Amino acid sequence: MAKVKGAIVIDTERCKGCEVCVGACPTDVIAMANEVNSKGYHYAYMAQPDECIGCSNCAIVCPDGVITVYRKKLVSK
Amino acid sequence: MAKVKGAIVIDTERCKGCEVCVGACPTDVIAMANEVNSKGYHYAYMAQPDECIGCSNCAIVCPDGVITVYRKKLVSK
């Protein structure tokens, strides 16, 4: 059975903390940081990195286009 | 039996000779004069005065509003 595992990279300095990505993630990967970036926004981060399936949903809805998505097919027996 | 007889007065100086009234008359009363008025228009006139039934059709469609209509009910036995 082929399985995929994903990862996202958020440009936290450019994240505006809108939280739109949070709800878009099917596997609840993303949460908002308690810290703020230099613009004062609580930025998004991968709170549950292991859950990421690399579906790109978050990146697709991110208004500021600050998410980059990676995905790797894993073959486990 | 009640019968009506009509008459029209055309302000020939203001008539522009458009002929719209001619076609509107159900009884073919109106024709265009060979003479022109001072503006150079062949004006309309009652060619068949006896046929007029005072229906106002001509006056109603005259774009320049130059026709006045009269009608009298006649009682003939």
Place this chain on the structure above:
Amino acid sequence: MKEENITTQDIIAEENLVYKKTRLMTDKVLSYCPGCGHGTAHRIIMEVIDEMGLEEKTIGIAPVGCSVLAYEFMNIDMQQAAHGRAPALATGIKRTWPEKVVFTYQGDGDLAAIGTAETIHACNRGENFLIVFINNGIYGMTGGQMAPTTLEGMKSSTTPYGRNTKLMGNPLKMTELVAELPGTYFVTRQAVHTPANVRKTKKAIKMAIKNQLEDKGGLNFVEIVSNCNSGWKMTPTDANQWMVDNMFPFFPLGDIKVDGKKVKKD
């Protein structure tokens, strides 16, 4: 008196008068070409205002177009508007004088080209006035250029080889368009080339003004398809026939929206 003895001169007497130009038309000679529908349209509007006793509270708005001088002929208070802006003037007047009767009188260039935004938005806001829209398929005043309503293939001084819809767009059915807006209450298309049509149009205008008086909550819009025989380069009677044969199929006469509801087509 016996019928046979009655002469035309006998009939022409005050007591037999059945039709006379309304006193709300001035005595000025109309500036329109022979056979132009503008004159008839003017007159029936004035007849309605007269018959409804609204002379003292009506304010009309003349556009830029052949009817720019409408105020010379309509014997009521009037304003002359910049090209296309009559509905804005009417909005200004009606909003500040809600108890007056207000109407605009506009050509197809005025209403459907340069004045598109003002028309759409006055209709959309549901301004409580009357728009009389004279659609003669051409810019009469400026010498017969293409209007938004010029038919496909029709010649004008800016479409000398006929309107090519691929290049110059489609004739615009502004009346159907404003009927789509919830702000219009009564929308109809009429004509004034025959006595029957004149009577219908007059009825429509009367209804429109009644709606306004009763503030039915929407704009009343009366289109009159008319000839511009000069612009079309035809005699008046030929122009009327051409209108019946060519304009009416594309701009069919009849009510489009009554009492705020679209009329079902059958």
Place this chain on the structure above:
Amino acid sequence: MKEENITTQDIIAEENLVYKKTRLMTDKVLSYCPGCGHGTAHRIIMEVIDEMGLEEKTIGIAPVGCSVLAYEFMNIDMQQAAHGRAPALATGIKRTWPEKVVFTYQGDGDLAAIGTAETIHACNRGENFLIVFINNGIYGMTGGQMAPTTLEGMKSSTTPYGRNTKLMGNPLKMTELVAELPGTYFVTRQAVHTPANVRKTKKAIKMAIKNQLEDKGGLNFVEIVSNCNSGWKMTPTDANQWMVDNMFPFFPLGDIKVDGKKVKKD
């Protein structure tokens, strides 16, 4: 490698890249508020241009509105238009450069208020370009004033007690209106608040541009219902929810006209 051993860092590698901001978006920080749909809309247009290989022949037009600076973010040739006049610019460009791909990007104030005439007439002429219409129910840029599309009862800085349709008119469904015109070829209403909606919108834009390339003989019109969380005075996620609950019922998503034919409602 075993699944258990894979770390996030391992996955973040060029060969595993599946989504990255298109290079047709510049690196400038978007000037939009957090969560504003403008950014997403920009990005998917640029993705389409990129994916279709049209970067070298596309000319975009930015309006006056929050997206006035679209040219700072879209990495293609662009012009900035006077408020409401983007369709006129696009007409000027496309008529003289018929082989280029041309689109306008306009807000609801720009397109449906001051630009009404330009919108209607570009659509009516069937100009062969794309209009992307961002309907956020408000004037975002100038501080949240009422737009033609502001919903009944909705508050804005010029309707602080809610839009009273009796006084301020009805929210205007510009998209349905232009679909009535024979000059439009493809007319659709979409949104960009969820991944599925983004994908649909992107597909619509792709189809619109394909239509333009093939000169299907009409204008392509893509409305995107979007949030203006600042103007609505909500958090971005609340705004998106409010949009679903309130905007979509009045502005239902979906195709309105496809291949020049109105889509039947069921």
Place this chain on the structure above:
Amino acid sequence: MGELKLMKGNEAIGEAAIRAGVDAYFGYPITPQSEVIEYLTSEKPEERTGMVILQAESELAAINMVYGAAGSGKKVMTSSSSPGVSLKMEGISYMAGAELPCVVLNVVRGGPGLGTIQPSQADYFQAVKGGGHGDYRMVVLAPASVQEMADFVKLGFELAFKYRNPVMMLSDGVIGQMMEKVELGEQIPRWTEEEIIRKNPWATTGKKGRERNIITSLDLDPARQEQHNHKLQKKYRQMEEEEVRFEKFECDDAEYLFVAYGSSSRIAQKAVKIAREKGHKVGLLRPITLFPYPAKEIQSMLGQLKGILSLELSAGQMVEDIKLAVEGKVPVDHYGRMGGIIFSPAEIVEVFEEKFIGG
């Protein structure tokens, strides 16, 4: 004394309009003046006085709504900023031609084109020489404080109806956006129908007990059109006789004169102070009316002056009116900033010294 409030210039205009018994405001939002309509809508003037507020679909619609209501004798106003005012040029020319009163506020921003939203005074020519077509003039009032933003509404309508002519208030982003204290007048009731008919017998209020009234700017007969133009010109000459307004500071012994209006005049006033501290005998003339221009006042000072410096947030527009007044008798120069940048008092003094005193 009326009520003392801290208000933005744009808000003060709104409140002053309600209190002046204005009948209607028609406008379209644009920075930096959208607070005018925002303030008005928030105040529910329909309840306070019955005043009508309508957000139009465009500036074109707005100015023509003003035309309609003004033609029917109402007190009506509109406001906008530079690009929006350009769109109103046709309408303003029409109103001047049809002799209709109204007040138009321009809160000027930097141009040309979309420019910037920061303050500017580069619409002087448009306001004063006539940006619209044809020979027409407006009384142009240049408020320099929030107080004057409020006061000139009433004054503006008085002049507009006195002359049956549009009046423009030429303000800018500084005066529109800043808050200052302002004393507001008492509520004046709106005119009743009877008052309107009596005061404005020319207005289209319905043909009742008189011949019909016509509002038009058209006369196809050139001879009559020329007569009409002569009538308009006479009105403009009368304005020049009767309506010149200005303010002077430290002019009695001045050898150099700064001329500045609106926000610039405030900065210029400070500059006068600094210059005097440095020993230069400088005075300030602040034109309050830009048309009619205080040309005679400048002429009357020429005997005492060695130089005049026009200070404007533009490339130099009003300076032409100064030169026309001065006719070469005294050197006239200009200093301006553009694009939304504002000069500082110290900067002005420096420029002044460079231009007139010498290195």
Place this chain on the structure above:
Amino acid sequence: MGELKLMKGNEAIGEAAIRAGVDAYFGYPITPQSEVIEYLTSEKPEERTGMVILQAESELAAINMVYGAAGSGKKVMTSSSSPGVSLKMEGISYMAGAELPCVVLNVVRGGPGLGTIQPSQADYFQAVKGGGHGDYRMVVLAPASVQEMADFVKLGFELAFKYRNPVMMLSDGVIGQMMEKVELGEQIPRWTEEEIIRKNPWATTGKKGRERNIITSLDLDPARQEQHNHKLQKKYRQMEEEEVRFEKFECDDAEYLFVAYGSSSRIAQKAVKIAREKGHKVGLLRPITLFPYPAKEIQSMLGQLKGILSLELSAGQMVEDIKLAVEGKVPVDHYGRMGGIIFSPAEIVEVFEEKFIGG
């Protein structure tokens, strides 16, 4: 020598545009200039050169179509008459701000407002001082014959592209409607795509082999906006250096100078003749460019002059530019007719004698 034809000024413009290789004309009909678009549509320029002719829905749309096509490097023009040109003020200010070339023709009619359709010169201020908002200028060409109506199309585009700035042709109903003989130039081919990209590297022609091009008049940063304004001002100064054009008649020994442009200058020329016959040493200066104004030329003549009379079909607009040049050194007066009335040569001489010779 090119072909000799009898044409209306409005038609000559159309023909000249086709022959000058103009890419597009966008316009909206208005008297007295509708023949421009009528002529163009009748000529099928789409077949002759591929030129695009489109009747826009309004003047606003027309000027903004011009903006779009000009921004993409094309030679584009529009034409209108006074009220329609007022509507174009915002667009013209935008084009000046965005530095776009184009030719705009105003066939001026009597105003203000709807006015009359007869000839006038009362849009001078609007054209020359900037009827739109912000500090901008256009080169303003004033043709005085049908020949110049044709010639100035080519010249206009040369200047427009040289400066990346709108050029206005300020004509009037006389020049637009009259027929005269005109010699038309040879057909110049329209620019190819390659030529456009080479000549106008700033144009939005698609981002190919270069960074993206942006056409905008916006800069929200006041400092940069001011820089932009300085750049524009520099351009206008360069125009003043390089583009002044005028014509002189009988000026060598003149003691009095008539100054008149366009149709007025033709009548003034006749008046000069009559005046000379009566023994008055009168000359005529005809400004061909109204901006830049031949101020230096006037200044250079001041030594010989006893008086200057500005002759305009207006209440007196250009006379201000004369006064600004003269600085009081010689009496300057104005005579004008308004509302579509045209002065006669004899009338001018009479007025001249009254004003300058006495009794």
Place this chain on the structure above:
Amino acid sequence: MTEEIIIAGFGGQGVLSMGKILSYSGIMQGQEVSWMPSYGPEMRGGTANVTVIISDERVSSPILTEFDTAIILNQQSMDKFEPAVKPGGYLLYDPNGITRHPERKDINVYKITGAKLASEMGNTKVFNMVVMGAYLKMRPILEYKYVVEGLKKSLPERYHKLIPLNEEAIKSGLEHLEEVHKLN
């Protein structure tokens, strides 16, 4: 030589094109010309007029209030332009539709029954050419050959077959000019 002419009548009488042919003829003869129509919605009233100037020197104003010659084709134009002829000038009119004949004694008055002659020729469209012929007789300022060239230049190619007909009409006008009142 400068000849300042007003031609006035109804729209449709060919007033403008007569003016254009005269102008073109002037050009062919190497002269300066101007042609200036009345324009605008007054045409709705049905009248049309054109001012034509043919001169040895550059024309100054193409709009005039006084004329050397008036060619008058309807009553309204008679009322308007009879007074505008310069003393000693010329007035040519077609009596058809004229109710008040010219009264001035300080000018030369001629007439031509152009409408009648044209309809006798079986083509009312050449009415204006008949009148023009009469004018050329009354004011022999243009050589005939240049008039023919002017005619050719002002007609589009596709109408060139009509030139003989037009020439015939011009000749008829040349022949039928009638003197009404001549100054000596």
Place this chain on the structure above:
Amino acid sequence: MTEEIIIAGFGGQGVLSMGKILSYSGIMQGQEVSWMPSYGPEMRGGTANVTVIISDERVSSPILTEFDTAIILNQQSMDKFEPAVKPGGYLLYDPNGITRHPERKDINVYKITGAKLASEMGNTKVFNMVVMGAYLKMRPILEYKYVVEGLKKSLPERYHKLIPLNEEAIKSGLEHLEEVHKLN
């Protein structure tokens, strides 16, 4: 006396209303004031600032490039306005969110942990009042009673019940001002 103040921070921190209350307080104390906000779409960037001038004489320009006092509430504003304080002037800031603290040695620097104090009070909305209190301590140009009057004037009636809470916040600010660097 003339005090020229810039207050700068994020939108939503109450920058504009703090300026308004200070201005009203000045009026209550019989002084001339002006209040000039940054305006326009730069607000989209999330920053907001206002220039407040309180003076004995009429205010000339309400827009300034140099200030007697800067009240700085985020890093962007620190970067922009620290250099704009006149030598010898005052800078007050809230260290929350500040990554680079003020460095100038030619001005007086104070801080107030406004965000912290406000959240300790259980109401982050009064953050701006805490900061204002600190300002009033640092620059004692306004009498407290006029500040309370100013507060009243600038709040709509319906919010007057919040005045005690605001006063409490002001007092907290008055008490917690911290000196960072003082010129002598």
